[in-house]
Amino acid sequence: MTANVMLVVERVFRPSSAVLFRAWTDPDEMAAWRGSPGWHVEADTVTSELRLGGHHHHVKVRDDQPAVRVTTDAVFTEFFAPDVFVARQRITGDPGIDPDIPLELRVEFLKxxxxxxxxxxxxxxxxxxxxxxxxxxWERELTRLQDYLDAKSKESA
Known part of the structure; x- marks a missing residue:
């Protein structure tokens, strides 16, 4: 097995980059929507130092098997709010990811x-x-992000 595939996933949203960037980086907001269906992020595990060199940590838990946990530890290698962040990640607990091979996550917010x-x-x-x-x-998580934003919009209306 050779890790040599980079994923690119894109979707257009209505809110501004500032609103979307906050949903991705604010620990409370992130915990409200991250995770594919059947998974959730444990809110008390989310920590994020929102700056270049800052650390990020969160744990995703399978809803029907709470012992199944996937942990992400990362360091921000680029951080330009509200336009882009890049993090070097170590992911443990996911059988499809070698925890000894770091991943890079780049998320761009483009008008x-x-x-x-x-x-x-x-x-x-x-x-x-x-x-x-x-x-x-990622596609499923972006659908959850849209659902979260829709619910949040209804609450403020």
Whole structure:
């Protein structure tokens, strides 16, 4: 197995880059939506030093098997709010990811047209055998982000 696949996942959202960046980086907001369906982020595990060189940590837990836990530890190698952050990650507990091979996660928030923000996620390297599964996982998480933003918008209306 050779980890040599970089994932690229994109979706356009209505809110501004500032709103989306905060949803990705504020520990309380992140804990409210991160994780594919059937998973959740334990809110009390999220820590994030929002700066270049800052550390980030969170634990995703499988809803129906709480003993199944995936831990992400990261360091921000680029941090330009509200436009982009890059983190060097170590992920443990995911059988498709070698915890000894760091991943890079780049998340860009790009203005599109008059009323949109493109979120572009670039992450890897993944082994080809698990890359598609993880790409689908990001798609599902972005759907959860949209649902979270929709609910938040209704609350403030």
């Amino acid at each position: 599109t047209g008059r009323d949109g923000t493109l979120i572009r996620i670039i992450q890897g390297p993944y082994d080809e055998a698990v890359a598609e599964e993880h790409s689908l996982g």
